[in-house]
Amino acid sequence: MKNPIAKNTICLWFDKDALEAAEFYAATFPDSAVHEVHYAPGDYPSGKEGDIITVHFTVLGIPCIGLNGGPAFKHSEAFSFQVATDTQEETDRYWDAIVGNGGEESECGWCKDRWGISWQITPRTLSEAMSAGGDEAKRAFAAMIQMSKIDVAKIDAARRV
Known part of the structure; x- marks a missing residue:
């Protein structure tokens, strides 16, 4: 081996x-x-x-x-890879690769690849906003729930308001 x-x-x-x-x-x-x-x-x-x-x-x-193992078991959202990204370009690259290779978009940064594996493409700015708590987390969360792929600029703007 x-x-x-x-x-x-x-x-x-x-x-x-x-x-x-x-x-x-x-x-x-x-x-x-x-x-x-x-x-x-x-x-x-x-x-x-x-x-x-x-x-x-x-x-x-x-x-x-x-x-x-054959067709007996299917993937579900109960398991996902969560990928922390630093920029919109990195977010776009991973999202577009997964979705563009026969995958499908979902909501709030989630997508599935063509094999049914779920991925969360999560910019660090969103995670940081959620960790901050309070009004900053509420604003970032409100912005996020309107998105499929996360828009870093919109999350950053929501954090600053």
């Missing part, structure tokens, strides 16, 4: 395209890479010997395993 197994690893269940998803994440986010691909040593309930069964990868430094 090339890489040591992390003590805690996120396992994401895919139908059959864990490698495709891992390659997309590696190409989209810094500190992300595909490390290992493992093939089934024999037939199994939803596949055949030689199929890709697991993919070990990192997303923004977080160790993950993509499991090609």
Whole structure:
């Protein structure tokens, strides 16, 4: 084995395209890479010997395993990656990559990729406003709930009022 197994690893269940998803994440986010691909040593309930069964990868430094387990389980918003961004350009880059690759927009900085994984693309200014509490948090929150992709300038303006 090339890489040591992390003590805690996120396992994401895919139908059959864990490698495709891992390659997309590696190409989209810094500190992300595909490390290992493992093939089934024999037939199994939803596949055949030689199929890709697991993919070990990192997303923004977080160790993950993509499991090609078949169509039995679907992703939900109960799990999401939350990505803190520093600028509108960074927010736009990640949002546009996810949505533009067959994903879908949601509300308040949430979107889903084409595999059904939920992402929160969250500018730090929004998190800072929420941490500040009081009227600043209320204004930033009121601005955020009207957005799909977060608009940094509008959040900053709401914080200053």
